[in-house]
Amino acid sequence: MFNDYYGLTFNPFDKDYTEKSPFPSHDYTEASSRLTYLSQVRGIGLITASPGFGKSYVLRCFQNSLNPNLYRIEYICLSTVTVGEFYKAFCGLLGVSDKGGKPGRFRAIQEQVYDLYHEKRKPLILEIDEAQYLNTSILTDLKLLMNFGCDSLNCCTIILCGEPYLNDTLNKPIHESLRQRITVHYNFVGLSDKEVSAYILHKIRKAGGADSIIDPAALASVHGYAGGNPRIIDNIMSDAITIGSQQQRQTIDSEIILAAVNNQHLG
Numbered sequence: 001m002f003n004d005y006y007g008l009t010f011n012p013f014d015k016d017y018t019e020k021s022p023f024p025s026h027d028y029t030e031a032s033s034r035l036t037y038l039s040q041v042r043g044i045g046l047i048t049a050s051p052g053f054g055k056s057y058v059l060r061c062f063q064n065s066l067n068p069n070l071y072r073i074e075y076i077c078l079s080t081v082t083v084g085e086f087y088k089a090f091c092g093l094l095g096v097s098d099k100g101g102k103p104g105r106f107r108a109i110q111e112q113v114y115d116l117y118h119e120k121r122k123p124l125i126l127e128i129d130e131a132q133y134l135n136t137s138i139l140t141d142l143k144l145l146m147n148f149g150c151d152s153l154n155c156c157t158i159i160l161c162g163e164p165y166l167n168d169t170l171n172k173p174i175h176e177s178l179r180q181r182i183t184v185h186y187n188f189v190g191l192s193d194k195e196v197s198a199y200i201l202h203k204i205r206k207a208g209g210a211d212s213i214i215d216p217a218a219l220a221s222v223h224g225y226a227g228g229n230p231r232i233i234d235n236i237m238s239d240a241i242t243i244g245s246q247q248q249r250q251t252i253d254s255e256i257i258l259a260a261v262n263n264q265h266l267g
Contacts, residue, residue: 005245006213012203013234019061023202025195027188028058034184035062042123042154044181047161049188052231055161059127072122077129083137117155124156132162143178190228214252221254225261236260
């Protein structure tokens with residue numbers, strides 16, 4: 001009902017916004033190009049961003065861009081787990097036995113990863129989201145899992161995706177060897193001033209709406225409250241659409257944005 005008031009076929013600021021129409025921000029373009037390159041050369045990639053900056057969205061878009069006939073794509077999102085639990089989850093993803101403790105699981109994973117690469121010609125791409133929670137032992141073992149042919153082969157791709165303090169973790173001397181194996185790295189910087197307005201209008205257009213439903217001053221005020229954080233922008237705009245339609249405002253103005261900000265407790 002609220003969307004209809006502004007001529008929107010759906011709320012483009014919902015969390016489930018389609019990956020088919022991504023906004024080509026600097027962050028999106030840079031991260032996507034690095035991930036595409038990584039899928040071709042294989043190895044370890046590192047993508048970091050503050051909460052709400054869109055790193056998981058980029059992962060979904062990247063995953064959808066890949067031909068499933070050419071890659072075995074798996075996604076895992078773990079909080080704090082033990083090494084044993086990590087190996088068990090990894091075995092589950094690959095559909096191999098998790099018997100024999102850590103040595104057995106390690107061997108089963110490496111054999112399956114090598115088989116996917118060498119025999120099936122369908123190399124594994126493993127996306128590990130919220131990787132900032134991985135403990136030192138797991139990060140150390142990731143390096144070992146990537147060791148094929150006396151460290152002469154890259155049989156798979158592992159993408160570590162997490163918050164910026166993951167960079168600090170990997171900069172510790174104990175992770176020097178793992179850090180040297182990182183092929184691509186990108187840290188999100190957020191939407192620029194110009195990108196915030198373009199981002200909002202892009203989403204409105206994709207939902208069938210006109211630019212005129214929000215005035216320029218309102219666009220500027222969104223950036224003032226949300227900075228370059230896409231999730232906060234989406235939350236403000238979702239509330240603004242609801243409040244504006246309830247008040248029967250033809251145009252979302254700065255006053256409506258302020259009401260939405262207060263509703264989000266951001267003021």
